[in-house]
Amino acid sequence: MKKKILFILIALLVISCKKEHKNTILEGTVFGTYYRVTYDSDLNYQKQIDSLFYVINKSMSTYQIYSDISKINRNEEVAVDAHFKKVFETSKQIYKATSAAFDPTIGAVVNAWDFGPEGKIANLDSLKVDSLMQSVGFNKVTLKNNHVLKQKETFIDFNAIAKGYAVDVVSEFLQSQNAKNHLVDIGGELRASGINIEKKSDWKVGVENPNFDGSQSINRAIALKDKAMATSGTYRKFKVDENGNRYAHIIDTKTGYPSKTNLLSISVIADDCMTADAYATAFKAMGIEKVKTFLKSHPELKVFLIFENKEKALETLALNDFPEN
Numbered sequence: 001m002k003k004k005i006l007f008i009l010i011a012l013l014v015i016s017c018k019k020e021h022k023n024t025i026l027e028g029t030v031f032g033t034y035y036r037v038t039y040d041s042d043l044n045y046q047k048q049i050d051s052l053f054y055v056i057n058k059s060m061s062t063y064q065i066y067s068d069i070s071k072i073n074r075n076e077e078v079a080v081d082a083h084f085k086k087v088f089e090t091s092k093q094i095y096k097a098t099s100a101a102f103d104p105t106i107g108a109v110v111n112a113w114d115f116g117p118e119g120k121i122a123n124l125d126s127l128k129v130d131s132l133m134q135s136v137g138f139n140k141v142t143l144k145n146n147h148v149l150k151q152k153e154t155f156i157d158f159n160a161i162a163k164g165y166a167v168d169v170v171s172e173f174l175q176s177q178n179a180k181n182h183l184v185d186i187g188g189e190l191r192a193s194g195i196n197i198e199k200k201s202d203w204k205v206g207v208e209n210p211n212f213d214g215s216q217s218i219n220r221a222i223a224l225k226d227k228a229m230a231t232s233g234t235y236r237k238f239k240v241d242e243n244g245n246r247y248a249h250i251i252d253t254k255t256g257y258p259s260k261t262n263l264l265s266i267s268v269i270a271d272d273c274m275t276a277d278a279y280a281t282a283f284k285a286m287g288i289e290k291v292k293t294f295l296k297s298h299p300e301l302k303v304f305l306i307f308e309n310k311e312k313a314l315e316t317l318a319l320n321d322f323p324e325n
Contacts, residue, residue, distance in 0.1 A: 033187030040181035102282035107157030164277025228273035
């Protein structure tokens with residue numbers, strides 16, 4: 001009898017040990033950056049995730065000449081897929097909510113200033129900027145029967161929202177596979193679900209300091225649970241004029257010129273990463289005071305700003321209860 005009980009106890013211990021497995025981690029490069037997917041399952045979903053990345057790239061990558069969005073920008077006839085439609089519709093909503101601070105049609109001007117995939121226009125002057133701005137305005141673009149209707153010169157660029165959308169797609173795929181505890185990270189755009197089972201705690205993520213020398217350090221580490229966070233910075237890609245003024249790679253959608261801003265980093269927490277990604281971009285163009293006013297009527301968005309004060313020292317500002325360390 002004692003041997004039988006001992007055998008049962010050993011069997012239960014073995015079963016218990018088998019259940020305590022480590023997270024699966026998949027890593028690689030996509031969309032010109034890294035990705036890291038951590039989830040609670042022994043199954044390897046690499047092929048499925050690669051397939052999702054392929055489909056999203058084929059739909060919305062301006063860096064691929066045969067993607068749907070590149071064909072649309074060349075005014076070719078294309079029936080867009082469900083991914084394109086969802087990003088298009090969300091972009092339209094955020095375009096309206098931010099009074100055009102977020103505008104996917106600013107892409108041609110971004111390229112002209114040498115911040116995009118197609119280089120720059122030599123000797124860029126006010127006349128060329130004014131000419132390019134004639135085709136800017138997401139209100140001029142419509143989607144009808146899965147086809148995009150736009151001006152011939154209008155260039156659509158979803159790079160400020162598509163990466164966050166890809167994070168959501170991967171997260172939702174993992175949810176469908178019952179891998180509910182996961183953290184999806186694509187180039188610093190994040191979505192956390194459940195907990196980190198290895199550490200038996202919420203997922204811990206960090207907001208980086210805006211280091212112009214390229215080094216990496218964390219300004220604030222926070223717990224993220226069943227939320228998404230996107231960060232947009234001006235400190236890695238900028239121009240400097242003859243007076244030493246830094247201009248962000250975000251183009252002012254009303255003037256067509258690079259934004260001069262003291263905002264160096266904007267982190268946004270939202271329910272989904274697509275929304276967080278787009279607002280992080282919009283807030284960079286809006287500036288601190290407009291962001292503070294906007295957030296009074298948008299309590300669903302939590303925001304953390306890092307900026308330079310008048311003495312060129314770094315300051316931070318947490319809005320709408322952005323979590324503490």
